[in-house]
Amino acid sequence: MTVFEKTGKVALGSRLRILSARMTDDAARIYQMYEVDFSPKWFPVFFLLAQEGEKSVTELAIEVGHSQPSVTKIIKEMIAAGLVQEKLQVDDKRKTVAELTQKGREVAAKVQLQSEDVDLAIDALIAESNHNLWEALAEWEYLLDQESLLRRVQQQKKRRESKDVRIVPxxxxxxxxxxxxxxxxxxxxxxxxxxxxxxLDHPHEYILDKGGMIFVALYKDEPLGVCALIKCNEGPYGFELAKMAVSPKAQGKNIGWLLGMAAIDAARQAGASKIFLESNTMLKPAIGLYQKLGFQKIVGIPSPYERCNIQMELSLTHQ
Incomplete structure (x- = not known):
């Protein structure tokens, strides 16, 4: 049994690095077989220059998906090998571009023949496989562009830790x-x-005795988050969502979302048709949470708080 059979998918990065190193080692030997003095890591940049002509470092970096310093280093290495030269762009004398030298063009012709053989070899490998790795890589790259692995793990961590959160009165x-x-x-x-x-000093008098509610988020029985529903006796709103706070040590555990959902459910059960809240636009994570909960910006009545510069409402009749 290999170590990856023991570790499972958590070692995906390590397994890909080993596979990449294996392919790179073979690629270096393949270049030698075709009598091409060439480093495999140069290929994407070299290919673009061979196929499309002169390009700036910025253009190359964007197309190959590398950083500019990385592409600059590759260009310098290929200049030292006599394959590439730099020159000022014709229509902009302030801009330097890279292009193949005569030696580079000769090497490109050899690499073209080599590439044809490599393509056929990889096609044969794909035909022997149950899964098309090349197509799978393109799909994974697309999916990771939509949501990175880091973000996906963060979401799983939230879901797991939120199971230890209880919302209580x-x-x-x-x-x-x-x-x-x-x-x-x-x-x-x-x-x-x-x-x-x-x-905060008189929750019964100011909130609870007037028909409001307060919710407490317990993480492993420790109170690490709170929020309140303040009863509104005038206007179109049943309640104001207020006094939401989560301990910094509990952030990332979905506590704000769970508190908000508990408050919204309680307001709905109490027969409210709308909830409003007041906040400040500098609190981007909080505003993002409210929007995720369904709140939308409105122009409301004057606020008793100096820090308030945005008011939002949630319609419970449209959910």
């Missing part, structure tokens, strides 16, 4: 956590205001 034993989490969050970006102290 407020109890007096959570009052200190409710206040501390909000003070920490507000003080990080703004300053505490009078309305904050009212809601």
């Amino acid at each position: 407020y109890e007096d034993k959570y009052q200190s956590a409710y206040k501390a989490l909000n003070v920490e969050w507000i003080s990080t970006f703004f300053k505490m205001e009078e309305a904050d102290y009212k809601a």
Whole structure:
């Protein structure tokens, strides 16, 4: 049993590197077989210059998907090998482009014959295979362009850790956590205001006794996130979503999303048709969360908070 049979897919990168090294070693021997003094890593840049003529480093970097410093290094190596030369572009004397030398064009002719043989060999390998690796690579590149492996793992981590999160109704034993989490969050970006102290020091009087609700997110039984629904007695809104705060050590565990969904479900069950909230556009992750929850920007009534520069609403009748 190989190590990859033991590790499974988590070692995908290592396995691809070994396969790549194996292919690169064979490629170097193939160049020797055709009497071409050539490094396999030069091929993408060399191919473009051979097929399309002179190009700038920027153009080459974009087309081959390498960084400019990487392409610059390859160009310098091929210049040292006598395959490439640099010159000023005809229509822009400030811009340097690379092109093949006479030696480079001669090597390109040899590489062309070699490429034809390599293509046929790879076609034969594909025919012997149950899966077309070449097409699979193109598909994987496309899918990873849409969402990177890092992002995909982050989502899986969120899903796993969110299973350890419970959203529970407020109890007096959570009052200190409710206040501390909000003070920490507000003080990080703004300053505490009078309305904050009212809601945080007197949750019963300011929120609960008026028909509002407070939710607490417990991660492994530790209160690490909170939010409130403040009852609105006037206007078109049933509730205001407010006082949402998540501990920095719990971010990335989907707690904001779970709190928001719990609040929305509770507002719907209470018969509310709309919810609104106030925030600040500098809080891009928070605004992104609200948009994901379905909130949309509106022009609302004057806010009691100095820090508020955006108001949003969610219609519960259209969900």
